[in-house]
Amino acid sequence: xxxxxxxxxxxxxxxxxxxxxxxxxxxxxxxxxxxxxxxxxxxxxxxxxxxxxxxxxxxxxxxxxxxxxxxxxxxxxxxxxxxxxxxxxxxxxxxxxxxxxxxxxxxxxxxxxxxxxxxxxxxxxxxxxxxxxxxxxxxxxxxxxxxxxxxxxxxxxxxxxxxxxxxxxxxxxxxxxxxxxxxxxxxxxxxxxxxxxxxxxxxxxxxxxxxxxxxxxxxxxxxxxxxxxxxxxxxxxxxxxxxxxxxxxxxxxxxxxxxxxxxxxxxxxxxxxxxxxxxxxxxxxxxxxxxxxxxxxxxxxxxxxxxxxxxxxxxxxxxxxxxxxxxxxxxxxxxxxxxxxxxxxxxxxxxxxxxxxxxxxxxxxxxxxxxxxxxxxxxxxxxxxxxxxxxxxxxxxxxxxxxxxxxxxxxxxxxxxxxxxxxxxxxxxxxxxxxxxxxxxxxxxxxxxxxxxxxxxxxxxxxxxxxxxxxxxxxxxxxxxxxxxxxxxxxxxxxxxxxxxxxxxxxxxxxxxxxxxxxxxxxxxxxxxxxxxxxxxxxxxxxxxxxxxxxxxxxxxxxxxxxxxxxxxxxxxxxxxxxxxxxxxxxxxxxxxxxxxxxxxxxxxxxxxxxxxxxxxxxxxxxxxxxxxxxxxxxxxxxxxxxxxxxxxxxxxxxxxxxxxxxxxx
Amino acid sequence: xxxxxxxxxxxxxxxxxxxxxxxxxxxxxxxxxxxxxxxxxxxxxxxxxxxxxxxxxxxxxxxxxxxxxxxxxxxxxxxxxxxxxxxxxxxxxxxxxxxxxxxxxxxxxxxxxxxxxxxxxxxxxxxxxxxxxxxxxxxxxxxxxxxxxxxxxxx
Numbered sequence: 001x002x003x004x005x006x007x008x009x010x011x012x013x014x015x016x017x018x019x020x021x022x023x024x025x026x027x028x029x030x031x032x033x034x035x036x037x038x039x040x041x042x043x044x045x046x047x048x049x050x051x052x053x054x055x056x057x058x059x060x061x062x063x064x065x066x067x068x069x070x071x072x073x074x075x076x077x078x079x080x081x082x083x084x085x086x087x088x089x090x091x092x093x094x095x096x097x098x099x100x101x102x103x104x105x106x107x108x109x110x111x112x113x114x115x116x117x118x119x120x121x122x123x124x125x126x127x128x129x130x131x132x133x134x135x136x137x138x139x140x141x142x143x144x145x146x147x148x149x150x151x152x153x154x155x156x157x158x159x160x161x162x163x164x165x166x167x168x169x170x171x172x173x174x175x176x177x178x179x180x181x182x183x184x185x186x187x188x189x190x191x192x193x194x195x196x197x198x199x200x201x202x203x204x205x206x207x208x209x210x211x212x213x214x215x216x217x218x219x220x221x222x223x224x225x226x227x228x229x230x231x232x233x234x235x236x237x238x239x240x241x242x243x244x245x246x247x248x249x250x251x252x253x254x255x256x257x258x259x260x261x262x263x264x265x266x267x268x269x270x271x272x273x274x275x276x277x278x279x280x281x282x283x284x285x286x287x288x289x290x291x292x293x294x295x296x297x298x299x300x301x302x303x304x305x306x307x308x309x310x311x312x313x314x315x316x317x318x319x320x321x322x323x324x325x326x327x328x329x330x331x332x333x334x335x336x337x338x339x340x341x342x343x344x345x346x347x348x349x350x351x352x353x354x355x356x357x358x359x360x361x362x363x364x365x366x367x368x369x370x371x372x373x374x375x376x377x378x379x380x381x382x383x384x385x386x387x388x389x390x391x392x393x394x395x396x397x398x399x400x401x402x403x404x405x406x407x408x409x410x411x412x413x414x415x416x417x418x419x420x421x422x423x424x425x426x427x428x429x430x431x432x433x434x435x436x437x438x439x440x441x442x443x444x445x446x447x448x449x450x451x452x453x454x455x456x457x458x459x460x461x462x463x464x465x466x467x468x469x470x471x472x473x474x475x476x477x478x479x480x481x482x483x484x485x486x487x488x489x490x491x492x493x494x495x496x497x498x499x500x501x502x503x504x505x506x507x508x509x510x511x512x513x514x515x516x517x518x519x520x521x522x523x524x525x526x527x528x529x530x531x532x533x534x535x536x537x538x539x540x541x542x543x544x545x546x547x548x549x550x551x552x553x554x555x556x557x558x559x560x561x562x563x564x565x566x567x568x569x570x571x572x573x574x575x576x577x578x579x580x581x582x583x584x585x586x587x588x589x590x591x592x593x594x595x596x597x598x599x600x601x602x603x604x605x606x607x608x609x610x611x612x613x614x615x616x617x618x619x620x621x622x623x624x625x626x627x628x629x630x631x632x633x634x635x636x637x638x639x640x641x642x643x644x645x646x647x648x649x650x651x652x653x654x655x656x657x658x659x660x661x662x663x664x665x666x
Numbered sequence: 667x668x669x670x671x672x673x674x675x676x677x678x679x680x681x682x683x684x685x686x687x688x689x690x691x692x693x694x695x696x697x698x699x700x701x702x703x704x705x706x707x708x709x710x711x712x713x714x715x716x717x718x719x720x721x722x723x724x725x726x727x728x729x730x731x732x733x734x735x736x737x738x739x740x741x742x743x744x745x746x747x748x749x750x751x752x753x754x755x756x757x758x759x760x761x762x763x764x765x766x767x768x769x770x771x772x773x774x775x776x777x778x779x780x781x782x783x784x785x786x787x788x789x790x791x792x793x794x795x796x797x798x799x800x801x802x803x804x805x806x807x808x809x810x811x812x813x814x815x816x817x818x819x820x821x
Contacts, residue, residue, distance in 0.1 A: 305720050547704065592706040632722045634705070634715060637753050637808065642707045647715060647722045655703040655717050 010055050011104045012290065017044040018097050019356055025089060026359045032081035035074075042071045048096070057109040060099045066120040067092045073124060083367075088119045090360070154201050154221065158249065161223040166197070169222045169231065172245040179240040182212045188238045196231065197224025216242065221249055293386065296347055300535060303336075303343050304630040307536065310336055311627065311651035340536065340628075348383035348532075351429050351438070354393045355380045358400060358427065365404045372411055372422040373404060382429040384436050388530055391510055392438070395503040399440050399526050400425065402500065407444030407524055417521065419443065431532075438528040447518040449475050456481070476516035480504040508662060511537075511554070511645075513611075537631055539648070539658065541624035542607060544588045545597050548656045549620075550629060550648055555661040557608045557615065559623060564602050576617055578608060585617045586664050591643065609661035616665045631658065678764035678799060679746060682734050686759075687768070687792065687799040694747040694754060696762050699739050713758060718747065725756040731807060750804045757807075766799075768792050773801060 024041045028034070045068045052060035067089060073079035095113055103109040158168050171193075175185055186209045193199050201221040204214045224231065228246045235244045310333055317329040355377050366373040384392070408414075408423035415421055426441045449472065456462045456478045462470070470478075480500040507514050512530040531537070531554065539550035540559070560578070567574050567585070574585045585606070589596065598621060606617040629648035634641060645660035676687040677696075702714040702725055711731040715722050725745060729736050742761040747754055776788040787806035792799045 308720065594706070634722060635724055635753060637724045637755055638705060638708060638712065638715070641705055644705065647703070649717045649720065649722070653717055654701050655715050655722055657703065657705065657715075 006055070007103075008292065009290070010051055011100060014048055014051060014100045015097075017048045018093060018100065020044050021048075021093055022090075022360055023356060025086060025093070026363065028081065029083075029086055029363075038071055038075045042068060042075060045071060052109075057099070057103065059111055059113055060096060060103075060109050063092055063095060063099075063113045063117060063120075066117050066124070067096075069124050070120050079123060085123055088116065088123065092116050092120060157200055157223070158221070166223050166225055167228075168200075168249040169224065169228065170219065170247050170249040171222050171231065171235075172217060172219045173235060174242040174244075175216045176240045176242045177216055179216070182214070182216075183210050185238060185240050186210070186218065189235055189241065192234050192238060193220065193222055193224075193231075196226045196234065197222055296386075300343060300347065303340065304535065306336060307340070307628065307630050308649045308651075311629075312653065313651075315651035344385070344532075344536070347386045349386050349389050350380065351382050351384055351389065351392075351436075352380040354389060354396060355427060355429070357393075358396075361397065362400065362404065362425070365401065369405065370410065371404065371408055373408055374422050374424045376424065376426045377428075378426065379429040382431060382436060384530065385532060385535070387535065388436075388510055391506060392528075392530065395506045395528070396427075396438065396440070398500070398503050400427070403440060403442040403444065403524070403526075407442040407446075409445050436530045436532060438530070439525060440528075441523065441525045443523040446520040446522055446524050447476055447479065447516070448520060452476070452478055472518075473516075476518055479516070480514070509645075511552070535631055536628055537658075538626060539629050540607065540626055541650075541656065542605075542618075542620040543622045543624060544592060544620050545594045547592075547594055548624065548650065548654070549588070549592075550627075550656050550658045551607055551609065551618070551661060552645075552658065553626065555609045555611065557610050560606045560608060560617070562604050562606060564604065567604070576606070578615070578617065581615070583608065583615045583617050585619050587619045588659075589619075589621075591664065609665065611662045611665040614665050616661075618659075618661070618664065629656075629658075673767045673769055676766055676768055676799075676801070677746065677762060678766055679744070679759040679762040681728055681732065681760055682737075685797060685799050687766070687801045688746070688748065688804060690765065692748050692750065692804055694749050697745040697747060697756070699743045699745060699758070716745070716756060718754070718756070721754070723747065723754050723756050725758060726808070727758045728807075729758070729760075748804055750808050753808075755808060766794065768794075768799075768801075776800075 021041050021044045024037050024044070028037045028041065031037070045064050049061050049064040049068060052058075052064060070079060070085075070089065074081055074085075079085065092113075095111060095116055099109040099111050102111070161168060173189055175182055179185055190199060190206075199220050199222055202209065203219045208214055209218055222231070228248075232244050232246055235241060313329050314333065317325045358377070359375055362373055362375045403425050408425070409417070409419075411421040414423065424443050426439070428437075428439045428441070430437055452475050453462075453467050453470075457464060457467060461478060461481045480503065504514055507528055507530070510530055512528055514529075515527050516524065517527070518524040538553040540553060540556055541548055541550055543549075562576055567576060568582075569575070570582065574587075575582050576585060577583075585604075588594070601621070605620050605622055607620060607623075608615060608617050610616075629650075631646050632648055633639075634644065634647050643660050643663040644657050646658045647655050648658060650656050675690040677690050677693050678685055678687050680686070697716075697718070700716055702716050704714040705712060705724075711727050713725040713727045715724050717723075727736065737760070739758075740760070744759055744762040745756040746759055746762055747756050749755075772792050772794070773790040774792070775790055777791065787803050789801045789803040792801060
C-alpha cells in the first residue's frame with residue numbers, strides 16, 4: 001500500500017517534470033542563447049533522475065543521467081544547440097515518457113534505450129574533447145572537483161557568496177587510518193563546519209560518508225566568513241583527524257556564464273538536494289493537496305445519488321404540503337446546489353493538459369512535412385470538466401494534423417501567393433456562457449468549395465442537384481462526412497479514410513458542436529463548442545403519451561402550444577410558421593414508436609429545438625417542467641440507440657430517456 | 667479449482683414449462699419486477715431499462731428472446747441481474763426458484779435438433795432425478811450477431 005502511494009506520487013511528478021522538460025526544450029529551440037532555460041530543464045531532469053533512482057527504475061535513471069550530462073554540456077557552452085541535438089534530446093524524452101507510462105500501467109519501466117544512450121554519449125563525447133582542451137588552459141590547482149560534479153546551483157551559490165564577501169574554501173580532511181567510528185568523526189567535522197558557515201558540496205556525498213563508504217579522505221566545498229587558520233584549528237580539534245588541507249576555491253570563467261536570475265531560490269534548492277530531500281519543503285507551503293481522481297469520481301457518483309434523492313424529496317414534500325418539511329427540503333436543495341457547484345468545480349481541469357502536448361507534435365509534423373509552422377496557443381488556462389478533457393484530445397490532434405497537412409501550404413507555395421513562408425496556426429480556448437469554445441485557425445489555403453463538391457459527388461455523398469443548392473457552410477460540413485479526404489495525395493499524417501467524421505462524432509457525443517468557416521486562400525477556422533460539464537445537465541421534462549422524456553435545455557429555443565388549424569402542409573410534411581420561418585414538425589410518438597393510449601388533443605404542445613441554424617418542432621403531449629438531472633449512460637449493451645443520448649433517474653425512481661435533438665433534425 | 671471442476675453452483679429459473687440454469691457467479695442479484703422504461707427502436711426482446719439502485723440497467727425479456735409466447739407478469743416474475751462480459755443485464759423470467767449443485771460430469775451436450783440456431787445459447791443439459799435443466803451460455807443469449815442473422819432469415 002505504502003509503495004503504491006509513493007508510486008502514484010512518482011508517476012504524477014515524473015509526468016509533470018517530463019512535461020516541463022518538453023515545454024522548456026521547445027522554448028530553448030526558439031531562443032537557444034537563453035541559458036536559464038537549460039537550467040530549468042536540467043533541474044527537472046535532475047529531480048527526475050533522483051526520483052527514478054530512489055524508486056529503483058534504473059533504465060529511467062540511467063537515460064535521464066545521460067541526458068543530464070548533455071544538458072550540462074549545453075549549459076557550460078560546451079555543446080552547441082542545434083536541431084539534430086534537440087531531436088535526440090526530444091527522442092530521449094519520448095523514451096522517458098514511454099517508460100513512465102509503462103510504470104503507471106504496472107510495468108517495470110525497462111526499455112531498450114541503447115541507441116539513444118549512444119547518441120547522447122556521442123554528443124557528450126564530441127564535446128568532451130573541447131572540454132579537455134579548456135581544462136588544460138585553466139590553472140591546474142583551481143578545480144580538484146570534477147567539472148561535472150559542481151552543478152549550477154553550487155556554482156551560483158559560490159558566486160553569490162563571493163559577491164557577499166565570503167570566502168569559498170576547498171577543504172580536504174583526512175582521518176587517521178585506525179579511526180574506528182568514521183561516520184561519527186565525519187559528523188563531528190560537519191558539525192564544526194556548519195557552526196562557521198555552510199557546506200555546499202561534499203565528495204563523496206553525505207550519504208556515503210554516513211555509511212562509512214569511503215577510505216580516509218573526504219572533501220568539502222565550504223562557504224564561510226572565518227579565516228583559513230581558524231577552520232584548520234577547529235577541525236583539528238576533532239579527534240582522530242589526521243590532517244586538514246584548505247585551499248581557496250575559485251570559480252572558473254566558463255562557469256560564470258551559467259548565471260541563474262534568482263540565486264536565492266537556487267540556494268534553497270541546492271541545499272535541499274544535498275540533503276537528499278526533494279522539493280517537499282516547497283510543497284508544504286502550497287495550500288493544495290493531491291487527490292486521486294478516482295476519489296473525485298466516487299464523490300461525484302455519491303453526489304449524483306444525492307441529486308436523485310433530492311428530486312424525490314422535492315416531489316414528496318410538494319405532495320404532502322407540509323410547511324416545515326417544505327422549508328427543510330428547500331434549504332437542503334439550496335445547500336446541495338452550492339455543493340454541486342463546488343464538486344463540479346473540483347473536477348474542472350485546465351485544458352493546458354491537452355494543449356501542452358501539441359507544440360511537440362506540431363514541431364515534429366512540420367519537420368516531417370517540411371513546412372514552417374508557428375503554433376500559437378491562447379487560453380490554455382480555460383477549465384473544462386475532466387470527462388470532457390479526457391475525450392477532447394484526439395479530435396484536437398486530428399484537427400491540428402489536418403490544418404498542418406491540408407491547411408498550411410508548403411513554404412514555396414505560400415511565398416508564391418504573397419504570404420510569409422511561415423504558416424501560423426492559432427489554438428484558442430475560452431469560456432462563454434455555459435460553454436467552452438476551442439477554435440483552431442490556420443492561415444493556409446482554405447477550403448476549396450469546388451474541390452470539396454467534386455469529391456463529394458465522386459464519393460456519392462451528395463447528388464449534383466443537391467450540390468448546387470448547398471450553402472458555403474453546408475459545403476464545408478461535407479468534409480466531415482464519412483470517408484472524406486481532400487488532400488490530393490493520401491499522406492501518413494492525415495487522410496487515412498477515417499477523417500473528420502470521427503472528430504464530429506466524438507464532439508457530438510460530448511454534447512458539443514463543430515462549425516467550420518473558411519476563406520479560400522486565406523485560411524480556415526474550426527470552432528468547437530463544448531458544454532462545461534457532462535454529468536449534471538438541465539433538461540425539460542415532457543410527456544409523450546404515458547412516457548416521460550427529457551430534452552436538454554441547451555438545444556431548446558422555446559416551447560409553444562399551437563392549434564391544429566395552424567399546422568401547414570408542405571411537401572407532405574407538417575410544418576408551422578414560427579416567427580416568420582417555416583419549422584418542420586417531428587411527431588415524437590411516431591418517431592419513438594410510443595404505444596398510443598391517449599386521445600389526441602386539439603392543441604399541439606411543441607418544443608422548438610435547434611441544431612446549428614436548423615430548427616424543428618417536437619410534438620409532445622404535455623410539458624412537465626424544467627429540472628436538473630444526472631446524466632447516466634444506457635450502458636454498452638444499448639449504446640447507439642437512435643435519438644437517445646442517455647438516461648436519467650427521476651424523483652420517483654423511474655428512468656427517463658434523454659432525447660438527442662440533433663438526431664431528430666435532418 | 668479442484669472443487670470447481672467437480673461441481674458447479676447454479677441458479678434455477680423457470681420459463682414456460684422448462685427449467686433453465688445459469689452459473690451462480692454470473693448472477694448479481696434477483697429482483698422483483700419493477701417499473702421498466704421502454705427504449706424505442708431496439709430489438710423486440712429488449713424490454714427497456716430499470717433503475718437498479720442508481721444504475722441504469724438494460725432488461726431483456728427471455729421469453730421473447732427464446733421465441734416463447736409472452737405472458738403477463740405475475741407475482742412470481744423475477745428479474746435476474748446477470749453479469750455478462752462485464753455488462754450488467756437483467757433477464758425477465760417466470761420464476762427463480764432454486765440454487766443447485768451440478769456435478770460437472772453430469773452435464774451432457776445439448777440434444778441434437780434440426781434447428782441448430784436455437785441450440786447456440788444452450789451449453790448443455792443436466793438431468794437430476796426426474797428434472798431436466800437447460801444450462802445456458804449467457805454471452806450467446808446477448809449476442810446480437812446471431813439475432814441479426816435470425817432477423818435476416820425471417821425478414
